Amino acid sequence: MADHVELRTGAYYDSVSLMQVSRSVAAAPGVEAAQVAMATELNLDVIRGMGFDVPDTAAPNDLVVAIRGDDAGVASGQAALDAALAGLRSAATQSAGLGEAPPRRTLGGAVATSHANLALVSVPGRHAVVEAFDAIHAAVSVMVFSDNVPVEDEVRLKDAAAAADVLVMGPDCGTAVVGGVALGFANVVRPGSVGIVAASGTGAQQVMCLLDAAGVGISHCLGVGGRDLSSAVAGRSTRQALAALAADPATETIVVVSKPPAPEVLADLEAYAAGLGKPVHWATLGTGRPDLTSSVEALLAGVEVPVPAWPRWGTTSEPGPDGGSLRGLFCGGTLADEAMLIASRQLGDIRSNIPLRPGLGLGRDLRDAGHVVIDFGDDSLTQGRAHPMIDPSLRLERIAAEAVDPTCGVLLLDLVLGHGAHPDPAPELARAIRAARAAATAGGRVLPVVVSVTGTESDPQRLGSCATVLAEAGAEVFLSNAAATRRAVALVARDGSRTDSGTESSGIGAEQDTTTGEGH
Structure with missing residues (x-):
């Protein structure tokens, strides 16, 4: 086998495009492994972790090409690379046609031409602030999809x-x-008539999908950014979003969804919401507070909708002979937070790259022999890479590593469907689950796998189909992330009974038909 590594200076491509290029190169005949990425620190760690020797001169604006295979494989990989990059360049340079005006080069110019009232900014974080200010100066609201924006800039923008x-x-x-x-x-x-204010992405998706499963629809979901309820940002956008939904005739009930907020900010917002004239429910995670599923159930009771038996797919797993540690590998940060809050009640301290409190952080390798929950969508793991809901490769690698780790007792995973996410994520995750369980068996261990799937039957990926594929791979699958977490904790604790002192959701744990996806 031969390794081919090269740097291409000044050849910038976005992370989603390079994910597709990497897959094309890796699929070329004779290629054993390949990675094509911008030379960010994270991507260099990944490539070096694959055994490639990358020059120390690599800089973030360099394109790193790493191909492993026999001589013919390296050659075919390079050919696939050149073809894929040529396709990207061709798509980027297509002319608008003779006689047509050139495309607008600024966001403000695009707003002026289109008469839009909402702009979406999705550029590297260091450039996002300028574009967002351009939208504000054009008097339009703006959704800033970009991460890695300094908090002081967020305050200035808001x-x-x-x-x-x-x-x-x-x-x-x-x-x-x-x-x-x-x-x-x-x-x-x-x-429907429920308006959502969300300082959380996957948390909002979990709430929307649970409401949809109960037959309840939404009017709007206004995201405000994961830090909006922090002390530094102090709920600036949440106040505006609450006021907008209170003035919206189509919205009858409002729910606020958030990762654990700053207590003083939450108290101020609760006081503000009390004067809006519409009922406001709070799905705000935190110690001693209800999980997202319980919050949805409270909302359903408030609008007099029966709580359904939340779906569950797959057969009941058995714990390993020694229990082992919980390993939660998440794409959704809020779902990871919720899992830690629930699991820590029974299991104690859980280490994480987004720890619940100081002193529980993980080292650079994100490894520990105890209970661990990792958010693969955290800013530190997405610099120069697509979000794991689009490109799950880092998590798939970690699943394989946990499979051969004798301290891993249960794998707890999430899968988030919908627009913007991977178009068909279940088969790839199912293969990883099946391989992990087989590797554990070969090592004399039993490895239960529990998955929460956030989605609906109307999603492009289809909830029931994805859940069935995962169940057939040996996983227990839940619509409720809280239910999935409690099940994983029960397996670690080697006790199938209720495992925490928090509010137990009435619908959690209902059996589900693994073929039709309909509850009994």
């Missing part, structure tokens, strides 16, 4: 937006639905 009477959704706003139009990562849910 103060400017309030002064201009427009809304900033973000930065790091992954999910929004405005007037039925999905922006970023969003599920296909029925229209």
Whole structure:
């Protein structure tokens, strides 16, 4: 086998395009392994972890090409690379045609031409602030999908937006639905009267999908960015979004979804919401607070909708002979937070790259022999890479590593469907689950796998189909992330009974037909 590594200076491509290029190169005949990526620190760690020797001169604006195979394989990989990059260049340079005006080069110019009232910014974080200010100065609301934006810039943007009477959704706003139009990562849910304010992407998706399963639709989902309820940002966009939904005739009930908020910010927002004249429910995670599923159940009771038996697919797993440690590998940060809050009640301290409290962080390798939950969508793991809901390769590698780790007792995973996500993620994850369970068996271990799938039957990937594929690979699958977490904790604790002192959701754990996806 031979390794081919080269740097191409000044050849920038976005991470989603390079993910597709890498797959094309890796699929070329005779190629054993391949990675094509910008030379960010994270990507260099990944490529070196694959055994490639990357020159120390690599800089973030360099394109790294790493191909392993026999001589013919390296040659075919390079040919596939050149063809894929040529395709990208061709698509980027296509002319608009003789006599047509050239495309607008600024966001403000595009707004002026289109008369839009909402702009979406998705560029590297260091450039996102300028573009967002351009939208605000054009008097339109803006969704900032970009992450890695400094918090002080977020505050400046939101103060400017309030002064201009427009809304900033973000930065790091992954999910929004405005007037039925999905922006970023969003599920296909029925229209209705519930308005959502979300300082959380996957948390909002979980709430929307649970409501959809109960037959309840939404009017709008206004994302505000994961830091909006922090002390530094102080709920600036949440206040504006609450006021907008309170004034919206199509919205009858409002729910606020958030990762654990700053207590003083939550208290201020609760006082503000009390004067809006519409009922406001709180799906805000935190110690001693209900999980997202319980919050949805409370909302359903408030609008007099029966709580359904939340779907579950797959047969019941048996724990390993020694219990082992919980390993939660998540694409959704809020779902990871929720899992840690639930699991820590029974299991104690859980280490993470997004720890619940100081002192529980992980080292650079993200490894520990104890209970671990990792958010693969955290900013530190997405620099120069597509979000794991699009490109799951880092998590798939970690699943394989946990399979041969004797301290791993249970794998807890999430899978988030909908627009913007991987078009067909279940087969790839199912192969990883099947391989992990087989590797554990070969090592004399039993490895249960529990998965929460956030999605609906109307999503392009189809909830029931994805869940069935995962169940056939040996996983237990739940629509409720809280239910999945409790099941994983029960397997670690080697006890199938209730395992925490929090509110137990009435519908959790109902059996589900693995073929039709319909509850009994």
